[in-house]
Amino acid sequence: MTKYIIRRLLGIIPTLLVIITISFFIIRVAPGGPFDGERALPEVVKRNIEAKYHMNDPLIVQYGRYMFDVLRGDLGPSYRYKDHDVNFYIFQSLPNSMILGAIAISLSIIFGITSGMLAAVKQNTWVDYLSMALAVVGISVPLFVIGPVLQYIFAMRLGWFPTSGWFRSGDGWKTIVLPALTLAFADFATIARLTRSSMLETLRSDYIRTAKAKGMKPSAIIFKHSMKGAMLPIVSYLGPAFAGIITGSVVVETVFRIPGLGRFFVQSSFNRDYTLIVGVVIVYSVILVIMNFLVDIVYSLLDPRITYK
Amino acid sequence: MNLFNKKSNKLQTTNEFNQVVVGNSLTKDAWRRLKKNKMAVISVIIVIVYILLATLAPILPIYPYDEIILDHQHLKPSFSKNAGELLMEKRLADIYTQAWRQGRMQVSEAEEEMLWAWIDSSNANKVWDYMFVVGSEQVAEGTYTLTAAEKRIIENLEKKLQTDLQITVKKVWYTNSETGKKENVARLPVEQVVEIYAEMVGASIASVSNQYEREIEQQLVKVIMAQNTGLTPEEYLLLYDKKLESMSEREHDKLIKENVFSKIVSYAKDIASQDLKTAATDASAEFPLDKEISILGSLSADVEATRKHDRQYYLGTDNQGRDMLSRIIYGGQVSIAIGFIGTITSVLIGIVLGSLAGYLGGKVDYFIMRIVDIMYGLPYMLLVIIAMAIFGRNILNLFFALAIISWLTISRMVRGQIMSLKNQEFIEAARSMGAPTWRIIFKHLVPNSLSVIIVFSTLRIPSFIMTESFLSYLGLGVQAPYASWGSLVGDAVGGMTLYPWKLFFPAATMTIFLFAMNFLGDGLRDAFDPQSKNQL
Amino acid sequence: MTNATSPDTYKRLLEVKGLQTYFKTDAGIVKAVDGISFTLNKGETLGIVGESGSGKSVTNLSIMRLIPSPPGKIVGGEVLFEGKDILKLSESELRHLRGNDISMIFQDPMTSLNPFLRISTQMIETIRLHKTMSRKEALAKSIEMLKLVGIPAAEERIHSYPHQFSGGMRQRVMIAMALSCEAKILIADEPTTALDVTIQAQILELIQELSKKLDTAVILITHDLGVVAGMCDTVCVMYAGKIVEKAKTDDLYAKPSHPYTFGLIQSVPRLDKAHDGKLFSIEGQPPNVIDLPPCCPFHPRCHKAMDICRTKYPPTKDLGNGHEVSCWLFIDEKEHSHE
């Protein structure tokens, strides 16, 4: 097991290297960057950047230095803001995004699995049709439509929740409801469909027939015999689900004006603040890589047939 | 449904019990199952309708999607009333509401309460609608009399509505004085266009060129400012110089020609509206009116005149008075095209790389699959955003950025399929007969995994469209004056309480299409692979 | 049902009467089992043979009411277990019957055990479903059963997962599990088809030995007549959802009456009979059981087929000593015209 974990950890390295390399070249050679000369930057910023990147060194030395910095957790100065470096801005907004993302993924897992299971067990009843209809909506309707529609109905018309804002005085937790629901929707839909189909497949399997032939109760068959096998595809979907949450949060934070990493990312890509964009991508990639790693470990714990060779 | 029910008149085979044996090929079977799936059939029809609308957009009787009519900003959708009636209604509602707010128009206690409740919940639309009805009644009953100022406003508007013409200059002709030949000015070389313009306004070529250089500069700076916010004026100038330097002779000439020609056109428009003024007030005149007018000396123009306020906006207009119906159709053209072409491109890349990996195996396989693994670990949507930031926001870049990141899954699938097919007998047979590798791959292996690829591609299209619209929504995709469903929704979100139709129609149009594509994809998958019902 | 106490019916453990199980599919209604009847006595071993697709599995799944529905449905007949009709039992009565009175082992031991649960969990849960026992007692009983079926080092291996066992071992586990509640009937659906030839004999021997020891009646489903000869007291031969011949094993071998049975027996390689090095085989394919016309379904493959075979299904004829056959060859004209 330890060996397996170590092997998986080693597998992360190439991904990180690729990310850092891409980042380096974006900063160095992208048109409109400070090295391009096309863009006139404020004097202070320019000096910061020059000091940071030792522009006269050979490229390979610069690359090595950049990689060392990133591995140390230093993402460099911003192209646009002179007061703080990229780290400062990222760690200011990251917690907001993490809270939103964590709530959204939990909601989508809980509701997705529940409605998928219900749909499978009560196949071809109204429960099935309802939850699958909801799932099709989640798959077909983009977040940036769901978000405004929820805003329109629940904030503007019914007034139950505020349209936007983030833990502003008075509103508190209510501000998080609509964005979290919006963000959860797409993954909820996928998880519900996945759960349903994998549950149905499991219920058709030979070992469930054996369990029935032993005289087990339907509830015991579902919870004891089917759950674990049916959950495996869901666990492997969690990796892409995290990626979807990250992408989705970019939109949701824009729609609901949440001061998170995603909104920040969009703004800085309008400003062509490359160090900031790249910093955000590195942070997101690291989160994603770690999540994928955890998902792999959980999967291998769930499935006894996996051998840790 | 006749399309699906083509009966072949082949000789029917029977089994030992003299029963007809139905053919059992996979595609036939799949086809039969698909036809049974009502949702899938409806979806096919919807998708076909959308594609027809999108491809036939240029010949449909709709207004141009980029024609700005500032008078017609934010008109609400209506089937019964034309733009003029809506404008009048709007103005009256405004007058009556003013009158009520100033206490000149009386309403009942209960109504008063209701109106204030609407105002408190910022439901301005309802207030106007209600006041229009109440005001019209009161005027009719004589309980409210319009003031002189109000009457004047209404009369002015009425007159304007009747006489305003929308003039389109279709072609500008230049009659060559030497040869006597009529030439289309838009087709002439740039120097000649400039000469014609100088002659027209009676200025020297130097002063004309001075003028257009200045205007082009302003135009370019504006573009640069939109792309890079928050720089100092000197920095903008610097960027502008760079831009000019990097521009080729032809691009520059094109800009000049556009600039000068548009001036000629607007001059022609002025002349035409002078000319047609009498026709506008003449009740017997028939519209649309086509006419050739002479502008000045050897210049003449083909113009078409319509009554501006006779226009009908079935789905309303946007903040620049552009027709939403036509913007949605043209937006659909962009979205659907990106969805289909993007999917095809990414599927092709995926097929090539996946089949190479699967068939050749070994180092090639390892290398390609490592790339796929690594790219899977990246938040690739964000990379697309970065690519858009670096290479500029236009449709082509968007399309490439999407295609380049979307081949991963398909390449894995194709690889898996090919690996399992590779060792089957018919491939062995082809190999033993000395068929070259690429031929085996494309003649034998790929067609055999085609059903999987088709199903996957169908499900891929909606997600491609979603990604495109996602970027356009953020403002990182398709740029004005072009539209896509995503950018239309993005533009509408700001004013959705006041102008809900701007959000509703593009969102609904897009959603219906995505629904249809998803149902079709699900249907195809169930049809080709009935075992994996609703598998993702 | 009323005379459940008479000695004759008491001996009859299971009686299947006119069982019909149909599947609704896209292509039409599949009459997988169409009116079959047989009786299983206490301690007896009954063989059901037939080509694959003839409805053997569906018959036995119907007995346990394990037919997946939809698309399947038991549309007619009775299944009397100790005089009570299983088809009329409530869900909870049915659960009490399954695994406790009648238990099953399936064709593919690789997929029939839950891969996510330890063997111990699966065995203990089976025992505790039907017996009031503590976890510990159930574990002891499970180990005892595993030893009985010949699993070496049962105390340790009981805690493994199924994938850590070989196919033959898994089938032994299945048998142990099936017999752990002292079921009165064991239904074994082709228990050896998925196994290596060398293992097959061991498993069959084990079933035979244990059923004697525990006094369990066995329904053995197989497509292999050779297996039947060694193990079964009575044999039913199925073809296209119907039983075409039913007899004591010895009678069947001595006097195969239906041309299909005859063909089957001919096609079994036998050491005690000299043959000219060529194996007999029945030509053609078994029919698809969708929308069969009312005829003898075997007639296209039968070399003794007559005109009547093409238009009417033959009635069942008793040849004496419980030897029954459904074939026009044994119905004389007179009887026929009476029908």
Ligand SMILES: Nc1ncnc2c1ncn2[C@@H]1O[C@H](COP(=O)(O)OP(=O)(O)O)[C@@H](O)[C@H]1O
């Ligand atoms: N779930 C099902 N759906 C449709 N048809 C089925 C199903 N299960 C069995 N059948 C049909 O019933 C017939 C008998 O099957 P089965 O009893 O499994 O044959 P065997 O004698 O090989 O055990 C077959 O023709 C098969 O196609």
Ligand SMILES: [Mg+2]
């Ligand atoms: Mg079977």
